[in-house]
Amino acid sequence: MEKENNESCKMSFDQKEFINFLIEEGCIGFYPEPIKLSSGGESNWYVNLRELQKDFSRLDKYTDFIIKFLKDREIEGLLLGVPEAATLPATEVNRKLGYKSFFYLRKQAKSHGIVPGYPYSLAPLTIKGREVNILEDTLTTGDSAIKTILNAYLGGAKVKSVIVVCYREDRRWGGLFPHEYIEKNLEIPVYTLTRAREVLPLAIEKLKPGKEILEGLREEYKNHEVILTLLKKF
Secondary structure, three states, X not given: OOEOOOOOOOOOOOHHHHHHHHHHXXXXXXXXXXXXXXXXXXXXXXXXXXXXXXXXXXXXXXXXXXXXXXXXXXOOXXXXXXXXXXXXXXXXXXXXXXXXXXXXXXXXXXXXXXXXXXXXXXXXXXOOXXXXXXXXXXXXXXXXXXXXXXXXXXXXXXXXXXXXXEEOOOOOEOOEOHHHHHHHHHOOOEEEEXXXXXXXXXXHHHHOOOHHHHHHHXXXXXXXXXXXXXXXXX
């Protein structure tokens, strides 16, 4: 894979700056009444990173943060976004890093995929034989990320790592957190830009949710000792 030199995004990733960016852009917020998540669970707080895809200015800042994170951790290789929320950010990061080729996947299989014999392809290039890093915008149960990993394997790719923008830390697989399941059973490392334990304290300080919301959060994370300890301070 040919790659052109890119001199942008030389500064290090600043997690607090990124979390504040997410809060200011309306990506993090609270609800007095629990909302139903796409994973099926309920929560008093939300993460909506699609807000960062509403215009090129936001997308540009968003993907710069991702690139800084990748460079800090010396993670190399193409990103493959989890359909559909992470497809555009992954494609834009690949473009900024100078990759001349790209590919992305459908959320559901189609009998008329672009690449013959591979029903998830939405791009003209085959992923067979390529090394990729999966980009997930929000990790809750891990279902979407795991499905994308398996679909990448189906297409003949090798998955090097999973990059998570915001990890909710609130669902488990047979006693394991999603990242633990992926690392243990699929033997793929998981890297997180932000986790609930880092996002929630800053968001609470800035947005000042009411007592009923805080009680809801404590109930949601009652089995997560680290986050529960942080929440008890508010």
